[in-house]
Structures are given as structure tokens and as C-alpha cells.
Amino acid sequence: MLLILGDEHKQHLEYLCSVSLDVVQEFCRLSVEFLMKGTNAKIYNSAAQKLGVEAIIIQKAIEGLMHLFLESSKLLLNEIDFRDSVKAAGFSDELQSELLRCYLENQADIRRIQLDISMGLSHYRDLEWRLDVKLASRSLRHQVEPVVTMKLHVKDSGKEETRLLQTDPVNLVHMTRTLEEALQELNSAHCRRICRNF
Amino acid sequence: MGFYLLTYLLTLANDTDVDYGRGPWIRKLRMDLSEDVMEGLQLAGDSVHIPDQSFLLLLRIVSESIVDRRPADPHLSAKKEFGSVDRGTLKQVYAALGALLLEAAKLDKDVAAVSQVLEDCKFSQERIKQLIAVYQQHKQPLRSVLSKIGSNLPHVVDVDWRLDYYIKNNNLEKVSRPVFLIDLKTRVNASEETETVQIACTQDQLQDLVGKLRDACKGLERVAQL
Numbered sequence: 090m091l092l093i094l095g096d097e098h099k100q101h102l103e104y105l106c107s108v109s110l111d112v113v114q115e116f117c118r119l120s121v122e123f124l125m126k127g128t129n130a131k132i133y134n135s136a137a138q139k140l141g142v143e144a145i146i147i148q149k150a151i152e153g154l155m156h157l158f159l160e161s162s163k164l165l166l167n168e169i170d171f172r173d174s175v176k177a178a179g180f181s182d183e184l185q186s187e188l189l190r191c192y193l194e195n196q197a198d199i200r201r202i203q204l205d206i207s208m209g210l211s212h213y214r215d216l217e218w219r220l221d222v223k224l225a226s227r228s229l230r231h232q233v234e235p236v237v238t239m240k241l242h243v244k245d246s247g248k249e250e251t252r253l254l255q256t257d258p259v260n261l262v263h264m265t266r267t268l269e270e271a272l273q274e275l276n277s278a279h280c281r282r283i284c285r286n287f
Numbered sequence: 288m289g290f291y292l293l294t295y296l297l298t299l300a301n302d303t304d305v306d307y308g309r310g311p312w313i314r315k316l317r318m319d320l321s322e323d324v325m326e327g328l329q330l331a332g333d334s335v336h337i338p339d340q341s342f343l344l345l346l347r348i349v350s351e352s353i354v355d356r357r358p359a360d361p362h363l364s365a366k367k368e369f370g371s372v373d374r375g376t377l378k379q380v381y382a383a384l385g386a387l388l389l390e391a392a393k394l395d396k397d398v399a400a401v402s403q404v405l406e407d408c409k410f411s412q413e414r415i416k417q418l419i420a421v422y423q424q425h426k427q428p429l430r431s432v433l434s435k436i437g438s439n440l441p442h443v444v445d446v447d448w449r450l451d452y453y454i455k456n457n458n459l460e461k462v463s464r465p466v467f468l469i470d471l472k473t474r475v476n477a478s479e480e481t482e483t484v485q486i487a488c489t490q491d492q493l494q495d496l497v498g499k500l501r502d503a504c505k506g507l508e509r510v511a512q513l
Contacts, residue, residue, distance in 0.1 A: 255439060255443070
């Protein structure tokens with residue numbers, strides 16, 4: 090699969106062809122850092138001064154690199170495809186190797202970030218449990234009622250929440266059995282066939 | 288309406304209007320029955336105010352309406368069995384009988400304790416026997432109704448699950464992993480409605496969850512064997 094770069098995108102990246110390799114290395118490093126932690130406009134200005142061009146050109150070049158890495162990670166391009174896509178944009182062999190190296194090094198991290206920002210459901214993180222016995226309440230004395238109290242930790246796009254729940258022994262056993270069945274289902278022939286084919 | 292009847296009766300019973308003039312037997316038995324309730328009980332025991340037939344029927348109606356959580360019949364006094372009973376008296380006796388049954392069940396009182404109260408309210412032996420029979424018959428159901436009053440955390444009653452295969456999203460192609468969607472159905476405070484807590488799990492997370500639940504079950508088993 091090839092990643093087709095748009096004309097505007099190619100234009101922005103053209104600047105990279107005119108600078109030395111270590112400048113390209115620096116730009117690659119900056120673009121990955123910006124993907125992880127967010128952009129920093131001061132860097133554009135200081136780089137512009139050092140290289141003697143306008144800040145906007147530096148910005149477009151780095152943002153172009155960020156976009157290139159994002160799209161390649163999204164499509165999970167392998168080495169050959171990435172090289173071919175970049176070659177089509179008109180980069181020299183040296184440049185291609187440099188971009189490829191940076192892409193491969195950081196692919197896993199970039200995908201992790203993309204997954205984090207994707208629409209997610211509240212994900213389970215942890216379960217704490219404890220066993221209590223209810224002895225009495227205002228409305229009834231002389232009780233012996235076992236109660237299992239649970240604290241469920243969930244994470245929903247970065248926000249962590251806890252939910253307090255309770256259950257009785259019968260429902261606890263029922264819950265455990267039902268969820269064990271769910272796990273077993275993943276090992277069934279049907280599920281394994283589907284998972285293999287994707 | 289049935290629910291409010293219960294709470295009303297409980298507040299009646301707990302109205303610790305300790306009138307020392309009434310005699311030490313109230314505190315001795317430690318059943319805090321208020322003056323109104325004691326008055327009502329004395330009327331209930333008195334065959335002039337409540338004839339025998341009416342007493343039996345009233346006992347049955349009171350106990351069944353608490354246990355079945357049915358609202359009180361507003362046209363009770365129109366029944367022919369209660370024709371001779373004054374409406375105000377009927378109301379007081381109804382409330383007093385309910386309060387006695389509930390308070391005795393709440394404090395897990397035995398037959399002797401309840402009989403003692405009835406004797407002090409000048410019940411005939413026959414009526415004591417009838418009331419005790421009703422009390423014993425309904426004691427467990429009464430306790431069961433009382434145990435549901437009170438605040439609880441959401442109580443898990445059922446679990447639903449669903450297994451999806453997560454292929455891709457708008458930011459990322461080839462996500463390719465199985466995802467479980469677990470629905471925990473919870474009931475709050477004995478109402479009939481359930482609320483759902485939904486969580487998603489990967490295979491590893493679900494294994495962790497099931498492992499912890501198994502630990503909880505084993506912990507329970509160990510305690511049960513003690």
C-alpha cells in the first residue's frame with residue numbers, strides 16, 4: 090500500500106531537500122517530540138533564525154513530517170511501502186533512509202498515542218474487594234447477612250474513576266462463572282478463525 | 288403507599304414517649320412502643336370495641352398488607368365485619384397491631400416477650416393465641432421486608448457480556464484485537480429498577496478481573512468453612 094502525499098504536503102516537505110542531513114535529523118527528532126508532547130512555537134523561531142529562513146517554512150516542514158509519520162503509522166506501512174511513498178515525493182536516497190529510520194524507531198509510540206486519543210469506552214483497570222457481614226440496621230436487628238463490597242477502577246480517555254458496588258455471595262459466584270465463560274469463548278474455533286483472518 | 292405505611296408504623300413504634308407512670312414493664316421488655324400504640328393495643332384486646340370476628344380479620348389484613356407491601360384499603364371500615372367498629376378506633380387499632388408486629392420482628396422478640404406485652408394490655412388468652420400464631424407465621428417475611436429498608440450501595444444482580452473484534456477506527460487502521468464489553472446490572476435500595484455499569488476489557492484485563500473475582504470466591508469459601 091502506498092501513501093500518496095498531496096501536492097501541498099509535498100511542497101511543505103520540499104524544504105527538507107535543501108538542507109543538510111543533520112538538520113533533517115533534528116527536524117525528525119523535533120516532529121516526533123511534538124507528536125508526543127505538543128508543539129512549541131519558540132523552537133520554530135529559533136530554528137528560523139539559525140537557518141536564515143522564515144519561521145513559517147520551518148513550521149510547515151516539521152508539521153509535514155508529523156503528518157507523514159502519523160499517516161504511515163495509521164496504515165502500518167512496512168519498510169518497502171514507506172520508502173516507495175517517500176520516493177514518490179522526490180526525496181534523495183539518503184533522506185529516505187533517514188526518514189525511514191525515524192519512522193521505524195517511533196512507530197510503536199505513535200500508534201500508542203493514536204490509540205489513546207481514539208474513541209474509547211471506560212476500560213477496566215483494577216478491582217478491590219472485601220467481605221463484610223451486616224449485623225444490624227436501624228430497621229432490623231440480629232441479622233447475619235454477608236456482603237461483598239467492591240471498588241471498581243475504570244479509565245475513560247485519561248480520566249480515572251472509581252465505582253463502589255456491592256453484591257452477595259450467590260451473585261459473586263454467578264458473576265465469576267459468567268465471566269469465565271466469556272474468557273473461554275475467546276478460545277473457541279469460531280473466534281480463533283475470525284481473529285486469524287484479520 | 289405500602290412503603291410509607293411501613294415507615295409510618297416504624298416511627299410510631301420508636302416514639303419513645305417514656306411515661307414512667309405507665310409502669311416499669313415497658314423498659315424491662317425493651318420494646319419501645321409509644322403511648323398511642325399501647326392505647327391502640329388495649330382497644331384491640333377489648334372485645335367491646337373490637338368483636339372477635341373483626342379482630343381475626345384485622346390481624347390477617349394488617350400482617351398481609353405489610354408482608355405483601357400492598358397499600359392499605361381505604362374502604363376498610365365499610366366492610367361488614369367492621370360495621371360496629373368506630374372508624375377512629377379502627378384506625379388506631381390497625382396502626383397499633385402493625386407497630387407491634389413490626390417492632391417484635393425487628394428486635395427478634397420471642398413468643399414470651401410478645402405475650403407479656405399482650406397480657407399487660409389485658410388481651411384474653413384466646414386473642415393472645417391468635418396474635419402469636421399470626422406473629423410466628425409472618426415473622427420471617429416481616430424480617431425480610433425490614434431488611435430491605437436502609438441504604439445500600441448499588442447491588443450487582445446480573446452480568447451480561449459481549450465479545451467484539453476491534454478492527455479499526457478513524458485514527459488508526461489495523462487495531463485488530465478482541466474487546467469484551469461487560470454490563471453489570473445493579474439494583475439500588477430494593478427498588479425494582481436496575482442500572483447498568485458498562486466497562487470494556489481487553490483479554491488481559493478480563494483475565495485479571497476474573498482472577499480477582501476467583502480470589503474473592505475462595506476467600507468466601509474459606510470463611511464459610513470456619
